[in-house]
Amino acid sequence: MAPVKTPQDLVKRRLLRLYGALVARHGPQGWWPARSPFEVAVGAILTQHTAWTSVERAIANLSGDRALTAARLAALATPRLEGLIRPAGTYRLKARRLRAFAAWLLARFQGRMAALEREPLAALRRELLAVPGIGPETADSILLYGAGRPVFVADVYSRRVLARHRIVPQRIGYEELRGFLESHLPGDPRLFNELHALLVAVGKSHCRTRPRCDGCPLRWDLRGRPPRG
Numbered sequence: 001m002a003p004v005k006t007p008q009d010l011v012k013r014r015l016l017r018l019y020g021a022l023v024a025r026h027g028p029q030g031w032w033p034a035r036s037p038f039e040v041a042v043g044a045i046l047t048q049h050t051a052w053t054s055v056e057r058a059i060a061n062l063s064g065d066r067a068l069t070a071a072r073l074a075a076l077a078t079p080r081l082e083g084l085i086r087p088a089g090t091y092r093l094k095a096r097r098l099r100a101f102a103a104w105l106l107a108r109f110q111g112r113m114a115a116l117e118r119e120p121l122a123a124l125r126r127e128l129l130a131v132p133g134i135g136p137e138t139a140d141s142i143l144l145y146g147a148g149r150p151v152f153v154a155d156v157y158s159r160r161v162l163a164r165h166r167i168v169p170q171r172i173g174y175e176e177l178r179g180f181l182e183s184h185l186p187g188d189p190r191l192f193n194e195l196h197a198l199l200v201a202v203g204k205s206h207c208r209t210r211p212r213c214d215g216c217p218l219r220w221d222l223r224g225r226p227p228r229g
């Protein structure tokens with residue numbers, strides 16, 4: 001007799017089918033675009049409330065100043081750091097956040113991002129969240145894309161798509177959505193990496209503030225109903 005499928009299995013199968021449809025349409029996304037794990041962390045902090053194109057300019061400035069290590073970034077004078085990251089907006093605030101992260105990484109792991117790959121995950125995430133200016137989405141981007149840890153970046157794009165498809169409640173919070181995805185998917189960082197990037201891609205191409213379901217690779221999953229919300 002075939003094993004009975006639990007609701008957990010059914011959600012997992014549905015999420016994986018959505019993933020398959022997104023891969024088929026958009027292809028591998030190759031996230032995160034960075035040359036080192038420290039650059040991932042810098043990008044995750046700089047991209048808060050800022051378009052990625054602006055972040056790229058700030059990162060190019062930091063790279064040109066050879067400041068993309070914790071020690072070198074921490075050694076920059078504040079006006080210099082602020083000037084380099086100015087294209088990313090709110091540069092004074094972000095300079096403080098970059099400094100706080102670099103100071104934490106230096107104090108805790110001698111500036112080595114590789115150490116984040118081995119530490120017990122839950123305690124490490126709590127530590128990161130205690131660094132001033134590192135919120136859940138930033139912490140999880142650093143852990144997933146900078147350290148290859150199985151943490152889902154449950155951002156606004158993931159919530160929008162999954163809520164419109166009635167997979168999660170519309171008002172689900174960040175931590176609840178992260179827990180939902182992590183508990184319903186295989187704990188594979190490569191899957192979390194690609195699925196998150198693909199949800200961002202469909203969120204930009206079709207599932208915008210007003211959904212454009214015509215031509216969307218996930219339309220079949222609405223099963224003839226309009227998107228919720």
Ligand code: SF4
Nearest residue numbers: 207211213216219227
């Ligand atoms: S645009 Fe429509 S079909 Fe596409 S993900 Fe959003 S709700 Fe689903």
